[in-house]
Amino acid sequence: MSTPAIRTEQLSKSYLVGNLKRRRVLALQGLDLTVxxxxxxxxxxxxxxxxxxxxxxxxxxxxxxxxxxxxxGKSPADTEGRRQxxxxxxxxxPYEYLTGQEFVRLAGQLMGLGGAELARRTGAVIERVGMxxxxxxxxxxxxxxxxxxxxxxxxxxxxxxxLVLDEPTSGLDVLGRQLIxxxxxxxxxxxxxxxxxxxxxxxxxxLCDRVAVLIGGKLIREGSVVxxxxxxxxxLEATVEDLTPEVLEQLKPKLRSVEVLERRHVIRFDQAVxxxxxxxxxxxxxxxxxxxxxxFSLEELFIKAIKESGQNVxxxxx
Numbered sequence: 009m010s011t012p013a014i015r016t017e018q019l020s021k022s023y024l025v026g027n028l029k030r031r032r033v034l035a036l037q038g039l040d041l042t043v044x045x046x047x048x049x050x051x052x053x054x055x056x057x058x059x060x061x062x063x064x065x066x067x068x069x070x071x072x073x074x075x076x077x078x079x080x081g082k083s084p085a086d087t088e089g090r091r092q093x094x095x096x097x098x099x100x101x102p103y104e105y106l107t108g109q110e111f112v113r114l115a116g117q118l119m120g121l122g123g124a125e126l127a128r129r130t131g132a133v134i135e136r137v138g139m140x141x142x143x144x145x146x147x148x149x150x151x152x153x154x155x156x157x158x159x160x161x162x163x164x165x166x167x168x169x170x171l172v173l174d175e176p177t178s179g180l181d182v183l184g185r186q187l188i189x190x191x192x193x194x195x196x197x198x199x200x201x202x203x204x205x206x207x208x209x210x211x212x213x214x215l216c217d218r219v220a221v222l223i224g225g226k227l228i229r230e231g232s233v234v235x236x237x238x239x240x241x242x243x244l245e246a247t248v249e250d251l252t253p254e255v256l257e258q259l260k261p262k263l264r265s266v267e268v269l270e271r272r273h274v275i276r277f278d279q280a281v282x283x284x285x286x287x288x289x290x291x292x293x294x295x296x297x298x299x300x301x302x303x304f305s306l307e308e309l310f311i312k313a314i315k316e317s318g319q320n321v322x323x324x325x326x
Contacts, residue, residue: 010044010045011045011080011081012042012043012044012045012078012080012081013043013044013045013046013047013079013080013169013170013201014041014042014043014049014066014077014078014079014170014201014203015041015042015043015077015078016039016040016041016062016065016066016075016076016077017040017075017076017077018038018039018040018074018075018076019036019038019039019040019041019062019065019072019074019075019076019077020034020036020037020038020039020072020073020074020075020225021034021035021036021058021061021065021070021072021073021225022034022035022073023035034224034225035056035058035061035225036058036061036062036065036072036225037058037224037225037226038075038226039058039062039075039222039225039226039227040227041062041220041227041230043201043203043218044201045080045169045199045201046196046199046200046201047196047201047202047217047218048192048196048201048202048204048215048216048217049201049202049203049204049216049217049218049219049220050204050205050206050212050215050216050218050219050220051063051203051204051205051219051220051222052206052209052212052219052220052221052222052306052310053221053222053223054223054314056224057222057223057224057225058222058224058225058226059174059205059222060098060174060205061225062222063095063172063174063203063205065077065084066079066084066172066203067084067090067093067095067172068083068084068085068090079092079093079170080092080169080170091119091120091166092166092168092169092170093168093169093170093171093172094162094163094164094165094166094168094170094171094172095163095171095172095174096156096159096160096163096171096172096173096174096176097159097174098174098175098178098205099178100155100156100159102147102155102158102159102162103147104146104147104148105146105147105148106146106147107143107144107145107146107147108134108139108142108143108144108145108147108150108154108158108161109130109134109143109144111147111158111162112130112133112134112158112161112162112165113126113127113130115162115163115165115166116129116130116162116165116166119165119166121165121166126165129165129166129167130165133161133162133164133165134158134161136161136164136191137157137158137160137161137164137187137191138157138187139154139157139158139161142154142158151179152178152179153179153180153181153184155179156176156177156178156179156180156184157180157184157187160173160176160188160191164191168200169200169201170200170201170202170203171192171195171200171201171202171203172202172203173188173192173202173203173204173205173206174205175205175206175207176188176192176204176206177206177208177211185208185211188211189211189214189215192204192215193215204216209306209307209310210306210307212306213233213237213306216233217232217233218230218231218232218233219231219232219233219236219306221309221310221313223313223314228313228316229309229313233306236306236309237306237309243264243276243277243278243279243301244276244277244278244279244282244299244300244301245274245275245276245298245299245300245301246274246275246276246277246285246286246289246296246298246299247272247273247274247275247296247297247298247299248272248273248275248289248294248295248296248297249271249272249273249294249295249297250271250293250294250295251273251289251292251293251294252292252293255288255289255292255294256273258288259275259285259288259289262277262278262281262284262285263275263276263277263285264276264277264278272297275289279301286299
């Protein structure tokens, strides 16, 4: 069997906070993850769930309180191992008085590249992220989206075996988001492992082979997108006008959800009770304007996991 690209075992991290350092924030609690080479692996979770802490431990930016982590079988502190990793942070802050080209070249030099190979790779990644026109401008003149693109270029310049992307579409327009998605797909095609942390759930659903849902520093769900979205109960969504609150109250035990949009109600219910619900809606004077089967989404799974966890969103404090 191949060595996992990423493995964490009972990984935990706590911080002492406050003026007297008497409160302990539990950022991670016993996290077990295995990411195989070549996978696009998504980390989902609300703010404070432990996603960025996990990434920082894998990159040796912070140290775990307990448990362990490896990258291609080596400690995150291993220098040669770190040369195989490209990283795009959530809020990149490149040297603003360098030009875009100088910044990408510097990143390559720090990773041991040089000469004609560095020049070739620098030009290739700048062109790939659509920054050829601005490569000779100082970064202080870049927009947020341009900074995001040139920072992605520096993560790619070493042709890493592992690409870590923390909110990679932050600050990008629609075209920029599509560019990121295309590049992630390309990297997977080249055999690169991608660890992908994002709040844009449709991007995670479309791109990731496997997904982990973190809440309060704990792993709540993990599996392939197909496994996580498997839903044995078919659900229908009806759009109805002219319904009274009394009718909705009577039907409430049979409904999954009700959303009010001015004079319309969008109602979800199981297919097993479709005839009963639709008949009751029509008999009560409701005007049925739409009826369709819905697909269980990763967003619904995410919301359901938060509710089922019984935890406050964010890290636990003791």
